Amino acid sequence: MKDLTHLERLEAESIHIMREVAAECEKPVMLYSVGKDSSVMLHLALKAFYPSKPPFPLLHVDTTWKFREMIRFRDETAKKLGLELLVHTNQEGVEQGVNPFTYGSAAHTDIMKTQALKQALDKYGFDAAFGGARRDEEKSRAKERIFSFRSAQHRWDPKNQRPELWNIYNTKISKGESIRVFPMSNWTELDIWQYIHKEQIEIPVLYFAAKHPVVERDGTLIMVDDDRMPLNEGEVPQEKMVRFRTLGCYPLTGAVESEATTLEQIIQETLLTTTSERQGRVIDHDQSASMEKKKQEGYF
Amino acid sequence: MSHHDELIATDIVAYLQAQENKSFLRFLTCGSVDDGKSTLIGRLLYDSKLIYEDQLAAVENDSKKSGTTGEKPDLALLVDGLAAEREQGITIDVAYRFFSTDKRKFIVADTPGHEQYTRNMATGASTADLAIILIDARYGVQVQTKRHSYIASLLGIKHVVVAINKMDLLEFDQGVFSSIENDYRAFAENLGFEEIVCIPMSALDGDNITTRSERSTWYEGKTLMEHLETVEINRSEAASGFRLPVQWVNRPDLNFRGYSGTIAAGTVKSGDEVIVSPSGKRSSVKSIVTYNGEVEEAGEGAAITVCLNDEIDISRGDIICDKDHPAEQSDQFAAHIMWMSEKKLFPGRQYLMKINNQIIPATVTALKHKINVNNFAQEPGKTMELNEVGVCNLSLSKPVAFDPYKNNRHTGSFILIDKQTNGTIGVGMLDFSLRRAANVVWQDLEIGKSARAGLKLQKPAVLWFTGLSGSGKSTIANLVEKKLFDMGRHTYTLDGDNVRHGLNKDLGFKDADRVENIRRVSETAKLMADAGLITLVSFISPFRAERQMARAMLEEGEFIEIFVNTPLEVAEQRDVKGLYKKARAGEIKNFTGIDSEYQAPQNPEIEIDTVTMSAADAAEQIVTYLEEKGFLES
Incomplete structure (x- = not known):
C-alpha cells in the first residue's frame, strides 16, 4: 500500500491526539476562535470521532471587538453541526469599558482575552483545552509540547516541560491543573491552506x-x-x-x-x-x- | 514565503496538486555544544527560502545585539526560541522546525547539545527516521558524539548523516575528513545503523548543504539536501503484520460499535480475519469507517475506525492484529529504560506505565545493569539517575499486548509516570517477555483464604503501623496483638528490627534498600493475609510510594494504615534506643527525620496522636476499629 502523504500523516497525528484527550481527560473543551486554523481543527475533530460527534463543547472567548462576520460565522457553524457552543466574555472588563483604543492593545488583550480565558476555564472546570496553535507560528511555540501543562494559576513553565516521546502522551494531572493541547503543532501555514483546499473546508x-x-x-x-x-x-x-x-x-x-x-x-x-x-x-x-x-x- | 517555484505564479492549482503528493521525512539534529546545530537548521530554512523578510530583518537586528558571527547574519538566532536560550546562547529544549523542497516536506527536531539535556535529545529521536550528527571538524569524534549516536540507535533510528562541520576552518582538508569518517564508522559498527553517510560541510557558509562546494572538489557524494530529499525510509515495521492499538471505542448509538486507533503496522482490508491481543478473541473486519465514507483498505499511520463482524469485548489498550501474527502478551518484561527525572529510579517502587493506550501499575523488579552511554560499557547499579540508561526487568499488574521495540516502535514503547507528581520520569523500550507469567502458574489450592480465615472466626487484615523511629509503633502493636490473642484471634507481628536480623539482613539504609525492605515485608504480609492471619506490621516505612505499593498488593479493605503520629521533637526527646543522639552525632547515616525524609500519610485509616493519647487507649481504639469494620466475628 502507498505510504501516507505529508498531509495525511499530519491529519492522522492530529486525530490521534484528539482521541487520546477524549479517552483520558475528564472534561475537555475546544477553544474555537473562528479563524482558519480553528476551522481546520474543528474539521479534524469531526473526522476523529465520526460517526460520533466530538465529545466536547466549543468555547469562544468573545472580547466584544471581534468582526461581526466572525460572530455570524461562529453561530452558524455551531448550529449547522449541532455542537454545543459556549461563549464567554469578561464582564468586569465590559463594565470597566475596556477597549483596544483607550487601553491599548496589550491591556485590552490581557483583560479581554487572557483573563477572560482563565475565567472561562475556571468557571466550567475544564481539565483539557484544545488550541489551534502551530509550532511554525512563533519561536517559543516551536519548543512547546503538544500536551502543555498549566498550573492551577494557568502558568506555563517552559523549563519544566514533560518529556514527550513517540505518540505516547501523559495526561495525568493533579486537581486544579489543566492541559492545553495543540493537535496541530506540526502543521505549517501552507499545510493549513492546502488542507482547506483539499477538504473544501468553509472559512x-x-x-x-x-x-x-x-x-x-x-x-x-x-x-x-x-x-x-x-x-x-x-x-x-x-x-x-x-x-x-x-x-x-x-x-x-x-x-x-x-x-x-x-x-x-x-x-x-x-x-x-x-x-x-x-x-x-x-x-x-x-x-x-x-x-x-x-x-x-x-x-x- | 518566496518559493521560487514558477508554478505558484503561473498555475496555482497544478502547484497545489504537486504539493499534496509530497513525501515526508522527520529527522533530528544532534551533536556537541557549538558544533553548529542551530546554524545548520537556520541554513536549511534560509536556503529553502522559508525565511520571511521581516524574520530576517529581526535576526539581522538581533545579530548585532547578541550574534557571534561578526558581519554575517547569525542564522542560529532564527531557531533559538526561548528567551533564556537566546541570552545564554544555548539550546535547552527540543525545538521543531518545518521546511519543504519540491520533493519532500521535513520536520526537524533541533535537540540540545549539553549533557544535562540528553533526555530532550531522546525526545526528538523518538519520532525521527534519520539523525544528523554534527561533528566539529577541528575536534573530531567526541564523547557527546558517541552518546548521541548511542541514543539514536537505542531509539531505533536506522539512518545517520554524520555532518562534519566547520570544514571552512580547515580549508576543507580531505585528510581530516577521512580520518573523522573512519573514527566514526569504527565506533558505530555495533550500533545497528543501516546506513551512515558522511558529508563535509560549512553550515555557516552553506558548503554542501544545498549546493555543492567548490572548496571540496574531492567529495563525490550528495549534498545534505540531496540526501534528505532522496533517502528511502522503510516504514513498514519489521514483519509484524497488522496492528491497531485501540484508542477509543466509538459508540454513537446502539447500532454502531467501532474501534478507533492509529495503525501501528501493516495494512487492513474489509473481510480480513483478526485476533485481539491479549484476550485472544477472533473476528473479522466488517468495515473501515471514515468521515469521508467507508474505505476498502488502510495502512500504517492512518487514524481509522474499524467495525468487526462479531460482538466481542474489546477495550482501550487492546491491539487488533492480523490473525496469523498476533502481538505477544505478558506481564513480565526485560526492557531498556532511560531515566528522565531528578528523582531516582528505585527497583521495587511502583510506577504507572502507559503502554499501548493504557495506564497500569508497574514495578521495576530488577536493575540488571546500567549502560555507560559514553563507551557503551555495562555497569552495575542499584538505582538510576537522570539521563542514565539501564536494562531492567519489569512486572505489571496485568498482562498487556506488545511487540518488541526492535520490531515496532509504537507497540514496543512505554513511559513511566510518577504516582505523586504525575510527571513522566522514565521511558522504555521493551526487549522481550520474561515469560514467567506463562511458566509459573499460580497454584490453585483447594483451601482458600476465606476458608482459612473463617475457621479462625476473623477476616484477614494487615495493620500497617508507620511513624518515626521511637514514635511508639512497636509498643502499640504489642498491646494490640496481646488484646487480640486474649480474644482468641490468630495474629502475627512483623517488626522492622526483627526482620532486618533475618529475611532482610542483606539490606542497608540507603533509599533503594529501604524500598526493597518494604517490598519484601509487603510480600510476606500478603502471604500471611492469605493464611487468614491478622498481621501487624511495625515499620518506619517512610515513603508514601511503598506504603501505597503494599496497599495495592492486598485486597480492597485489607490494608489498614495506622499513622503513629509523634512529632520529631517528641520522638527525639524520648529517644528510647538512643538512636537520635547517635544520628545527630553523625554516627548513623540516612536516619529518618534527621537526614532522610519521612512522608506522613495523607489519608490513614487510623491516626494516633501519641502526645495526647496513651498507648493503651490507642490499642483499644484499634481493636474497636476492627470490631466495627467486621474483621472479628463474634
Whole structure:
C-alpha cells in the first residue's frame, strides 16, 4: 500500500491526539476562535470521532471587538453541526469599558482575552483545552509540547516541560491543573491552506478580498467594522479591496490590499508574499520574547 | 514565503496538486555544544527560502545585539526560541522546525547539545527516521558524539548523516575528513545503523548543504539536501503484520460499535480475519469507517475506525492484529529504560506505565545493569539517575499486548509516570517477555483464604503501623496483638528490627534498600493475609510510594494504615534506643527525620496522636476499629 502523504500523516497525528484527550481527560473543551486554523481543527475533530460527534463543547472567548462576520460565522457553524457552543466574555472588563483604543492593545488583550480565558476555564472546570496553535507560528511555540501543562494559576513553565516521546502522551494531572493541547503543532501555514483546499473546508468570508471601509494607521489598514471605532480628525474611511490573513479583534487586525477572491488566489498570494503571517497582528509587535512572556502569564 | 517555484505564479492549482503528493521525512539534529546545530537548521530554512523578510530583518537586528558571527547574519538566532536560550546562547529544549523542497516536506527536531539535556535529545529521536550528527571538524569524534549516536540507535533510528562541520576552518582538508569518517564508522559498527553517510560541510557558509562546494572538489557524494530529499525510509515495521492499538471505542448509538486507533503496522482490508491481543478473541473486519465514507483498505499511520463482524469485548489498550501474527502478551518484561527525572529510579517502587493506550501499575523488579552511554560499557547499579540508561526487568499488574521495540516502535514503547507528581520520569523500550507469567502458574489450592480465615472466626487484615523511629509503633502493636490473642484471634507481628536480623539482613539504609525492605515485608504480609492471619506490621516505612505499593498488593479493605503520629521533637526527646543522639552525632547515616525524609500519610485509616493519647487507649481504639469494620466475628 502507498505510504501516507505529508498531509495525511499530519491529519492522522492530529486525530490521534484528539482521541487520546477524549479517552483520558475528564472534561475537555475546544477553544474555537473562528479563524482558519480553528476551522481546520474543528474539521479534524469531526473526522476523529465520526460517526460520533466530538465529545466536547466549543468555547469562544468573545472580547466584544471581534468582526461581526466572525460572530455570524461562529453561530452558524455551531448550529449547522449541532455542537454545543459556549461563549464567554469578561464582564468586569465590559463594565470597566475596556477597549483596544483607550487601553491599548496589550491591556485590552490581557483583560479581554487572557483573563477572560482563565475565567472561562475556571468557571466550567475544564481539565483539557484544545488550541489551534502551530509550532511554525512563533519561536517559543516551536519548543512547546503538544500536551502543555498549566498550573492551577494557568502558568506555563517552559523549563519544566514533560518529556514527550513517540505518540505516547501523559495526561495525568493533579486537581486544579489543566492541559492545553495543540493537535496541530506540526502543521505549517501552507499545510493549513492546502488542507482547506483539499477538504473544501468553509472559512469566514473575511479571508477573501472584498470592498471594506478601512483607515490607514501607522502603515496598517484597519477596517471600520462598526461605529464604535473613533476616527481621528480628518480621517475618512476609504472603500478598498482588502482581505485578512488572520482574524481577531477588528481594531487590532491589519488588512492587506488584495484582489484574491478565490481560495486558490489566496494561497497564491500567501506563497508569494514576503512577510510572515503574524505581522498583521498588532499584539506581537512589542518585543521578540513577548509571546513567551504572555504564555507564562496564561495567554493561550 | 518566496518559493521560487514558477508554478505558484503561473498555475496555482497544478502547484497545489504537486504539493499534496509530497513525501515526508522527520529527522533530528544532534551533536556537541557549538558544533553548529542551530546554524545548520537556520541554513536549511534560509536556503529553502522559508525565511520571511521581516524574520530576517529581526535576526539581522538581533545579530548585532547578541550574534557571534561578526558581519554575517547569525542564522542560529532564527531557531533559538526561548528567551533564556537566546541570552545564554544555548539550546535547552527540543525545538521543531518545518521546511519543504519540491520533493519532500521535513520536520526537524533541533535537540540540545549539553549533557544535562540528553533526555530532550531522546525526545526528538523518538519520532525521527534519520539523525544528523554534527561533528566539529577541528575536534573530531567526541564523547557527546558517541552518546548521541548511542541514543539514536537505542531509539531505533536506522539512518545517520554524520555532518562534519566547520570544514571552512580547515580549508576543507580531505585528510581530516577521512580520518573523522573512519573514527566514526569504527565506533558505530555495533550500533545497528543501516546506513551512515558522511558529508563535509560549512553550515555557516552553506558548503554542501544545498549546493555543492567548490572548496571540496574531492567529495563525490550528495549534498545534505540531496540526501534528505532522496533517502528511502522503510516504514513498514519489521514483519509484524497488522496492528491497531485501540484508542477509543466509538459508540454513537446502539447500532454502531467501532474501534478507533492509529495503525501501528501493516495494512487492513474489509473481510480480513483478526485476533485481539491479549484476550485472544477472533473476528473479522466488517468495515473501515471514515468521515469521508467507508474505505476498502488502510495502512500504517492512518487514524481509522474499524467495525468487526462479531460482538466481542474489546477495550482501550487492546491491539487488533492480523490473525496469523498476533502481538505477544505478558506481564513480565526485560526492557531498556532511560531515566528522565531528578528523582531516582528505585527497583521495587511502583510506577504507572502507559503502554499501548493504557495506564497500569508497574514495578521495576530488577536493575540488571546500567549502560555507560559514553563507551557503551555495562555497569552495575542499584538505582538510576537522570539521563542514565539501564536494562531492567519489569512486572505489571496485568498482562498487556506488545511487540518488541526492535520490531515496532509504537507497540514496543512505554513511559513511566510518577504516582505523586504525575510527571513522566522514565521511558522504555521493551526487549522481550520474561515469560514467567506463562511458566509459573499460580497454584490453585483447594483451601482458600476465606476458608482459612473463617475457621479462625476473623477476616484477614494487615495493620500497617508507620511513624518515626521511637514514635511508639512497636509498643502499640504489642498491646494490640496481646488484646487480640486474649480474644482468641490468630495474629502475627512483623517488626522492622526483627526482620532486618533475618529475611532482610542483606539490606542497608540507603533509599533503594529501604524500598526493597518494604517490598519484601509487603510480600510476606500478603502471604500471611492469605493464611487468614491478622498481621501487624511495625515499620518506619517512610515513603508514601511503598506504603501505597503494599496497599495495592492486598485486597480492597485489607490494608489498614495506622499513622503513629509523634512529632520529631517528641520522638527525639524520648529517644528510647538512643538512636537520635547517635544520628545527630553523625554516627548513623540516612536516619529518618534527621537526614532522610519521612512522608506522613495523607489519608490513614487510623491516626494516633501519641502526645495526647496513651498507648493503651490507642490499642483499644484499634481493636474497636476492627470490631466495627467486621474483621472479628463474634
